[in-house]
Amino acid sequence: VSRFDVVEQGPPIEVFQLNKLFLDDPNQVKVNLTVGAYRDENGKPWVLPVVRSMEQQLAADKTLLHEYLPVLGLEKFTTAATSMLLGADNPVLASGRAFGIQTLSGTGGLRIGAEFLNKHLKYTTFYYSEPTWENHHLVFVNSGFTNPRKYRYWNPKTCAINFDGLIEDLKSAPENSVIILHACAHNPTGIDPTHEQWEKIADVMEERKLFPFFDSAYQGFASGDLDRDAWAVRYFVQRGFELVCAQSFAKNFGLYNERVGNLTMVVKDAASAAPIKSQMTWVVRGMYSNPPAHGAHIVAQVLSNKETFDQWRGHIKMMADRVNDMRQALRAELIKLNTPGNWDHIVNQIGLFSYTGLTQQQCEYLMAEKHIYLLKSGRINVCGLNPSNVQYVARAMNDAVT
Numbered sequence: 284v285s286r287f288d289v290v291e292q293g294p295p296i297e298v299f300q301l302n303k304l305f306l307d308d309p310n311q312v313k314v315n316l317t318v319g320a321y322r323d324e325n326g327k328p329w330v331l332p333v334v335r336s337m338e339q340q341l342a343a344d345k346t347l348l349h350e351y352l353p354v355l356g357l358e359k360f361t362t363a364a365t366s367m368l369l370g371a372d373n374p375v376l377a378s379g380r381a382f383g384i385q386t387l388s389g390t391g392g393l394r395i396g397a398e399f400l401n402k403h404l405k406y407t408t409f410y411y412s413e414p415t416w417e418n419h420h421l422v423f424v425n426s427g428f429t430n431p432r433k434y435r436y437w438n439p440k441t442c443a444i445n446f447d448g449l450i451e452d453l454k455s456a457p458e459n460s461v462i463i464l465h466a467c468a469h470n471p472t473g474i475d476p477t478h479e480q481w482e483k484i485a486d487v488m489e490e491r492k493l494f495p496f497f498d499s500a501y502q503g504f505a506s507g508d509l510d511r512d513a514w515a516v517r518y519f520v521q522r523g524f525e526l527v528c529a530q531s532f533a534k535n536f537g538l539y540n541e542r543v544g545n546l547t548m549v550v551k552d553a554a555s556a557a558p559i560k561s562q563m564t565w566v567v568r569g570m571y572s573n574p575p576a577h578g579a580h581i582v583a584q585v586l587s588n589k590e591t592f593d594q595w596r597g598h599i600k601m602m603a604d605r606v607n608d609m610r611q612a613l614r615a616e617l618i619k620l621n622t623p624g625n626w627d628h629i630v631n632q633i634g635l636f637s638y639t640g641l642t643q644q645q646c647e648y649l650m651a652e653k654h655i656y657l658l659k660s661g662r663i664n665v666c667g668l669n670p671s672n673v674q675y676v677a678r679a680m681n682d683a684v685t
């Protein structure tokens with residue numbers, strides 16, 4: 284008898300479970316459209332060249348030690364990350380109304396941001412889009428939020444945003460609800476509000492006194508341009524909102540396992556910064572004490588040097604372009620096959636993901652019969668496609684829907 288006999292098997296995490304099924308599948312034709320990580324045109328993970336060369340530089344730097352970072356992280360990194368999000372010339376930076384806290388990638392930013400809002404502002408209700416990244420719910424509940432709510436986002440009939448539903452749900456949200464907003468490249472639908480729609484969202488949030496919590500996991504991936512992808516966050520700041528934004532450098536730097544993130548906070552009064560930071564110090568101290576340094580050094584160095592920064596922007600543009608090429612290719616193949624239905628949404632959607640509109644049954648067919656792995660919601664990671672497999676995937680999708 285063990286004291287651990289009481290522990291029951293937990294449910295699997297869908298995306299990792301499917302990834303394992305893919306890896307274990309001996310069939311050569313298999314295609315992996317599951318995990319949200321970039322793959323090159325050969326289906327391989329890609330270490331960004333600017334990251335590789337920065338790592339070599341760091342390895343040779345004898346002044347870099349393995350001493351603890353401060354609890355709130357490497358200042359050079361948080362400053363660079365905050366200014367990348369808000370724009371270097373944003374007046375809130377100069378006035379001391381914006382600052383960053385280093386976090387364990389995007390997830391860690393959501394986690395400490397949520398715990399802080401719950402503990403110190405006593406916020407208990409949060410809203411996430413239906414559908415959203417599957418971890419938002421768990422992270423906020425674990426941070427002390429007791430009232431999870433959804434706002435409508437996706438209209439399956441039109442494969443587009445359900446904007447009226449979204450607005451209606453925000454209008455009925457209680458004051459001080461925390462609204463999780465995807466800064467760009469919405470996961471899983473690949474659909475972002477237009478500028479006019481963001482303006483309307485801001486109007487309602489202002490009127491209803493709701494709190495914006497941006498989740499920025501894909502800056503650069505939506506349009507290939509960092510500034511354009513930060514439009515919504517910058518717009519809310521310009522409107523005078525106080526807000527937080529969890530930034531991930533997993534995707535745009537390809538630093539998935541280094542856990543590099545930043546929580547940008549924007550406040551009305553620069554005098555709030557010091558008490559907030561002091562309380563954040565205790566939130567972090569009690570959770571993991573201080574953050575890891577390696578990835579933060581890489582990002583800080585790349586962002587603070589014009590040459591490497593431009594090189595990195597080039598890498599992002601290349602990744603975003605490749606994803607878009609694959610969207611075009613998949614749609615073109617489906618049209619060539621006369622596949623029933625309209626596939627325009629595949630090219631209208633942006634970012635890494637496409638919400639294909641395939642039913643769960645069709646997805647199961649693709650996995651069981653065609654060795655193509657995708658989430659049962661119909662979400663595919665578009666960069667799992669490449670010139671060698673896109674025709675095969677299109678034919679399989681065609682078989683699945685006919």
Ligand code: PLP
Pocket residue numbers: 319387388389390391416465470498499500530531532533539544
């Ligand atoms: N938010 C969204 C919408 C995501 O898609 C992801 C990753 O898939 C994350 C946050 C967090 O990623 P990470 O913790 O790896 O930075």
